[in-house]
Amino acid sequence: MLWTRxxxxxxxxxxxxxxxxxxxxxxxxxxxxxDSRRERSPPPVEPLDFGFVPAxxxxxxxxxxxxxxxxxxxxxxxxxxxxxxxPFPKDVIVKVIQQNMGGIKIEEWRKPENVVLLLQWIQYESxxxxxxxxxxxxxxLIPVIAMCFCMCRCCDxxxxxxxxxxxxxxxxxxxxxxxxxxATTIFIIxxxxxxxxxxxxxxxxVKSTRRLINTNMRDLKTFANNTPAQVDYLTAQYxxxxxxxxxxxxNIGPLLGGRIHIQLEKSVIPSLDTALRMAGAMRETKxxxxxxxSSLEVLQDGVGKLQASLSGERASLSxxxxxxxxxxxxxxxxxxxxxxxxxxLGINADFSKIPDVNHALANVNTVLKTDLSNIVQKGxxxxxxxxxxxxEQTKNIVAALPRVKGMLDKIxxxxxxxxxxxxxxxxxxxxxxxLNERHKAIESYYPQIDQMDFYRWIxxxxxxxxxxxxxxxxxxxxxxxxxxxDKQASPTTxxxxxxxxxxxxxxxxxxxxxxxxxxxxxxxxxFVVGGNVEKLICESLANRQLFKIIDTPFLVHPEKRNFxxxxxxxxxxxxxxxxxxxxxxxxxxxxxxxxxxxxxxNINSFxxxxxxxxxxxxxxDSVQVDLQGITLLEQAGRDNLINFANSGIGQIDFQVxxxxxxxxxxxxxxxxxxxxxxxxxxxxxxxALENALxxxxxxxxxxxxxxxxxxxxxxxxxxQSVKQLQKTSNDLPVKVTNVLSAIDAAEYLIAHxxxxxxxxxxxxxxxxxxxxFKQYTEWVKxxxxxxxxxxxxxxxxxxxxxxxxxxxxxDSLNTFWFGLGSCCILLIPSIIFSVKLAKxxxxxxxEDVFEE
Numbered sequence: 001m002l003w004t005r006x007x008x009x010x011x012x013x014x015x016x017x018x019x020x021x022x023x024x025x026x027x028x029x030x031x032x033x034x035d036s037r038r039e040r041s042p043p044p045v046e047p048l049d050f051g052f053v054p055a056x057x058x059x060x061x062x063x064x065x066x067x068x069x070x071x072x073x074x075x076x077x078x079x080x081x082x083x084x085x086x087p088f089p090k091d092v093i094v095k096v097i098q099q100n101m102g103g104i105k106i107e108e109w110r111k112p113e114n115v116v117l118l119l120q121w122i123q124y125e126s127x128x129x130x131x132x133x134x135x136x137x138x139x140x141l142i143p144v145i146a147m148c149f150c151m152c153r154c155c156d157x158x159x160x161x162x163x164x165x166x167x168x169x170x171x172x173x174x175x176x177x178x179x180x181x182x183a184t185t186i187f188i189i190x191x192x193x194x195x196x197x198x199x200x201x202x203x204x205x206v207k208s209t210r211r212l213i214n215t216n217m218r219d220l221k222t223f224a225n226n227t228p229a230q231v232d233y234l235t236a237q238y239x240x241x242x243x244x245x246x247x248x249x250x251n252i253g254p255l256l257g258g259r260i261h262i263q264l265e266k267s268v269i270p271s272l273d274t275a276l277r278m279a280g281a282m283r284e285t286k287x288x289x290x291x292x293x294s295s296l297e298v299l300q301d302g303v304g305k306l307q308a309s310l311s312g313e314r315a316s317l318s319x320x321x322x323x324x325x326x327x328x329x330x331x332x333x334x335x336x337x338x339x340x341x342x343x344x345l346g347i348n349a350d351f352s353k354i355p356d357v358n359h360a361l362a363n364v365n366t367v368l369k370t371d372l373s374n375i376v377q378k379g380x381x382x383x384x385x386x387x388x389x390x391x392e393q394t395k396n397i398v399a400a401l402p403r404v405k406g407m408l409d410k411i412x413x414x415x416x417x418x419x420x421x422x423x424x425x426x427x428x429x430x431x432x433x434x435l436n437e438r439h440k441a442i443e444s445y446y447p448q449i450d451q452m453d454f455y456r457w458i459x460x461x462x463x464x465x466x467x468x469x470x471x472x473x474x475x476x477x478x479x480x481x482x483x484x485x486d487k488q489a490s491p492t493t494x495x496x497x498x499x500x501x502x503x504x505x506x507x508x509x510x511x512x513x514x515x516x517x518x519x520x521x522x523x524x525x526x527f528v529v530g531g532n533v534e535k536l537i538c539e540s541l542a543n544r545q546l547f548k549i550i551d552t553p554f555l556v557h558p559e560k561r562n563f564x565x566x567x568x569x570x571x572x573x574x575x576x577x578x579x580x581x582x583x584x585x586x587x588x589x590x591x592x593x594x595x596x597x598x599x600x601x602n603i604n605s606f607x608x609x610x611x612x613x614x615x616x617x618x619x620x621d622s623v624q625v626d627l628q629g630i631t632l633l634e635q636a637g638r639d640n641l642i643n644f645a646n647s648g649i650g651q652i653d654f655q656v657x658x659x660x661x662x663x664x665x666x667x668x669x670x671x672x673x674x675x676x677x678x679x680x681x682x683x684x685x686x687x688a689l690e691n692a693l694x695x696x697x698x699x700x701x702x703x704x705x706x707x708x709x710x711x712x713x714x715x716x717x718x719x720q721s722v723k724q725l726q727k728t729s730n731d732l733p734v735k736v737t738n739v740l741s742a743i744d745a746a747e748y749l750i751a752h753x754x755x756x757x758x759x760x761x762x763x764x765x766x767x768x769x770x771x772x773f774k775q776y777t778e779w780v781k782x783x784x785x786x787x788x789x790x791x792x793x794x795x796x797x798x799x800x801x802x803x804x805x806x807x808x809x810x811d812s813l814n815t816f817w818f819g820l821g822s823c824c825i826l827l828i829p830s831i832i833f834s835v836k837l838a839k840x841x842x843x844x845x846x847e848d849v850f851e852e
Contacts, residue, residue, distance in 0.1 A: 048244060048772060050237045050779050053787040056226040060215040060792075062799030064807045069201050072194060073811045076818045077534075083127035084535050088545045092120050094552050128531055135524030138824070139517045146513035174840040178478065181505075181833035185474050188826045192467050194819030198812045199460040205808035206453050210446065212800045217439045219793035224428040224435070230788045234780050235416050241776040242408040245769050252765075257387025259761040274739045276376045290361065291721040298714040306707045307347045310666070313699055314345045320692045334680050338693070341676070344668040345700075375636060460816065463522060466515040467823045473508030474834060477501045481841035502842030505834040512827045512834075519824045526817035530810055538806035547579030574599050585795035592784040594791050642736065661719045670704040 066073055095117055122129065248255055318339070326335035481504075484497025540546040553561045564581065566572030576596045584594035592598075674697040681693035 046244075046768070048240055048775050048779075050240055050776070051233075053230050053233055053783050054226065055787065056222050056230075056790055058219040058222060058790075058792050058796070060212065060219050060796040060800065062212075062796045062803060064803045066807065066811070069197065069812075069815070072197065072815045072818075076811070076814045079818065080531055080534060080814070083131060083531065084124075085127075086124050088536075088540050088543075089120065089124045090545055090549055092117060092124065093549055094555060096121070097549075097555060125532075128528060132524055132528050135520055135527070138520045139524065142513065142517040142520070149513070170840070174837065177833050177837040177840070178482065181474060181478065181830065181837055184826050184830045184833060185471055185478075188467060188471055188823045188830065191819040191822035191826065192464055192471070195460070195464055195816045195823070196819075198815035198819065199457060199464075201815075202809060202812040203453055203457050205804075205812070206449065209804050209808065212804065213439075213442060216793060216797055216800055217435055219796060220435050221432055223789065223791070223793050224431050227789045228428060230783075234783060234788065235412075237779070238412050238415055238776060241772045242412060244772050245408065246405055248765075248769060248772075254387045255765065257389065259765060271739070271743050275743060288721040291717050295714045295717045295721065298710070302707060302711045302714065303347055306666075306703070306711065309703050309707060310345045310347070313696065313703065314342050316699075317345075317696045318342060320689070320696065326689065334683050338677065338680050341673070344673065345666075345670075347666060375640070463519065463820065466511075466519060467820070467827075470508050470511050470515065470827065470830070473504045473511065474830065477503075477505035477508060477834070477838070477841070480504060481837070485841060498841045502838040502840070505838040505841065509831050509834045509838075512831050516824055516827045519820060519827075523817045523821040523824055526813060527821065530814045530817060533810050534806070534814055538802070538810055541802050541806065544579055544582070547577070547582060551577035551579050568595070581791075582795055582798060585791040585793075588790045588792040589786050590784050591789040591791040591794075593786070594794075642740075661715050661722070666708060670700050670708060674698075674700045674704075 321335050321339050326332055478501065480497050481501025484495045484499070484501060537546065540549070549555070551562070551564070560566050560572035562572050562574060562576060564578050565574035565576040568576075574596060576599075581594045585591075677693060677697045677700070681697070684693070
């Protein structure tokens with residue numbers, strides 16, 4: 001068993017027990033342990049790909065399908081259930097074992113508790129006891145009855161007198177006895193065939209046993225050969241975690257700096273964005289002021305020119321209306337109407353008194369001499385340079401990479417050294433040699449097994465030949481008797497063939513008496529043994545009740561809780577059961593999990609000394625980052641914002657501008673005036689006056705197109721610019737103050753509170769590094785649980801033993817005694833019918849004579 005212990009020690013090296021997290025607290029820095037109490041959860045650790053553990057492929061398929069024999073097996077199982085319907089007596093067996101571990105003593109059975117157990121056992125075995133009693137009675141009575149029968153016939157009684165009375169229904173009786181004997185013979189032959197099939201099935205399945213043995217041996221060899229490679233693969237994958245840690249340490253600037261940048265940008269970026277938007281507002285303000293200034297100049301100059309044009313046109317139109325033609329009665333009304341509207345040809349808006357914005361524009365131009373956008377971009381650049389700043393301040397970590405690599409290599413060497421501490425490969429090689437030797441030893445017994453099976457087959461055939469001999473006499477007697485029977489012949493004149501048939505039937509009766517009790521001895525013995533093995537062992541093994549008995553606490557010793565760990569590890573207190581181990585192996589889990597080796601070996605202490613190395617933790621703790629060098633907004637930018645707030649935009653009287661703009665350029669829409677003028681001209685008779693009025697309308701349209709439309713466009717631009725300036729200047733000092741406050745708050749966060757963020761992200765970064773090792777250890781544990789040293793061959797051995805012992809042997813054995821027993825029972829009616837029928841075939845010495 002030395003190789004098994006070495007194997008157990010090897011398989012336990014890389015697992016983590018249920019108390020792993022508690023043990024890690026002694027090795028991982030306190031900062032990493034307190035992450036569960038932080039306000040936010042640490043970012044998930046990048047998953048590592050450790051690949052797939054080399055899998056073992058097992059050949060054994062521990063499954064048996066009996067085929068047509070299954071019908072007979074089910075018949076026997078049903079018969080045994082009728083005989084023994086009681087549930088499995090687990091409690092009784094456990095109590096019997098516990099009370100008699102020191103040896104069975106007769107005087108102990110006189111105790112009341114043992115008497116109760118005995119009665120419970122008798123109750124459970126009542127069906128078998130009744131059947132066995134019947135078999136014993138059969139064995140005892142058959143020889144006695146045979147002796148009495150022989151003596152009775154010697155005294156010319158019991159059918160021994162060679163005299164047959166004449167009866168009217170003699171043919172009917174003979175036909176009934178013949179049919180009954182034929183039916184009985186057929187049933188006996190069926191029983192012989194059932195027993196013969198069971199006998200042959202045992203021989204054929206013995207050969208199948210070799211296949212199960214070979215595949216189980218190959219699986220054990222595969223298990224032994226693959227386990228070292230699987231363990232080596234587990235140790236080799238430590239390099240994956242190590243390389244990932246070294247890579248993250250080498251890129252500490254982008255990784256840790258990126259983490260810090262992401263956390264701080266929630267406060268920093270919005271403040272810089274507001275400053276950048278304020279820089280854009282400055283440029284927009286300048287453009288708006290320029291638009292106001294230029295629009296105002298255009299309006300002031302254009303309104304004067306428009307005033308002169310409208311005045312000239314009004315005077316010219318007045319002169320036209322002074323024409324003598326307007327004095328006619330029909331025309332005078334129209335001329336008076338036109339004359340009354342001349343006052344509407346004038347200017348409505350007056351921009352000459354509106355103050356200019358040159359002072360505010362000059363101030364804004366002065367402010368824009370400082371490029372605030374460029375200053376803010378410098379703030380962005382300074383903040384976005386956090387990864388580089390972190391990289392500069394963590395040069396000691398990068399410089400320590402060779403030392404860290406040395407530590408990690410040392411850890412890997414310790415893990416590999418631990419896996420090589422035990423001579424597992426040599427032990428497994430010896431185990432393979434042991435398997436080869438055992439396999440050869442088993443194969444060497446094959447000729448003996450075949451010889452013993454041949455003798456068993458001969459013995460079973462010889463037993464069946466006893467029944468066949470009786471059946472031969474019965475069949476020959478029936479053939480000879482029926483073929484030689486002559487209805488016309490009297491009992492004393494019956495032919496030789498008929499007489500021979502009667503004698504053959506009586507010979508069959510004689511051999512039945514000789515063999516019946518011997519056969520019943522065999523049937524009873526096989527029934528008691530095979531039936532109890534089926535009910536107590538095979539059925540309990542099939543439903544795993546047998547494992548529950550073996551796994552009963554304190555079964556073998558009152559101070560030893562569990563049997564299996566006490567035998568394997570000399571520690572009976574481990575919660576390891578045979579049933580649990582079988583289930584784990586049946587599911588093809590690892591031997592480490594099946595044997596619950598985590599309860600035996602404190603792997604956590606080994607991991608704390610290796611993977612969770614204190615020296616490595618000190619290197620992680622040396623990470624220090626200072627962000628004092630980050631400047632978000634220079635003083636020039638601050639002054640620029642303050643000067644913008646004091647540029648005088650807020651002192652502009654925007655309402656004066658809007659009042660004049662809303663008035664419109666002229667008192668009346670010139671196009672409407674022209675349309676009305678032309679309408680009035682249409683009412684005049686054709687002539688010089690009509691043409692003059694139309695000429696004035698055309699002139700006014702020209703004035704509108706060339707002077708009014710540009711002025712309206714300038715007024716629209718002025719309106720939009722004034723609205724924009726009004727919006728920008730609204731609470732401008734407050735807005736600037738808010739921008740500066742946000743910048744100050746962000747800079748204060750970086751200068752004073754960033755240490756908390758830096759510390760928090762540093763812990764998260766270190767936790768990520770440690771997380772790679774945790775992933776490795778968890779992967780090792782999971783691999784040991786499900787993939788390394790998969791113990792399916794162990795459950796296959798148990799299943800194969802069940803198949804060989806129960807399905808191959810016990811089921812066939814029970815089917816054999818079932819067929820043979822039915823033959824024994826049917827020999828009794830065969831004897832009766834043969835004796836009765838022989839009277840009708842044998843030649844009598846005397847007969848009844850009737851005189852007329």
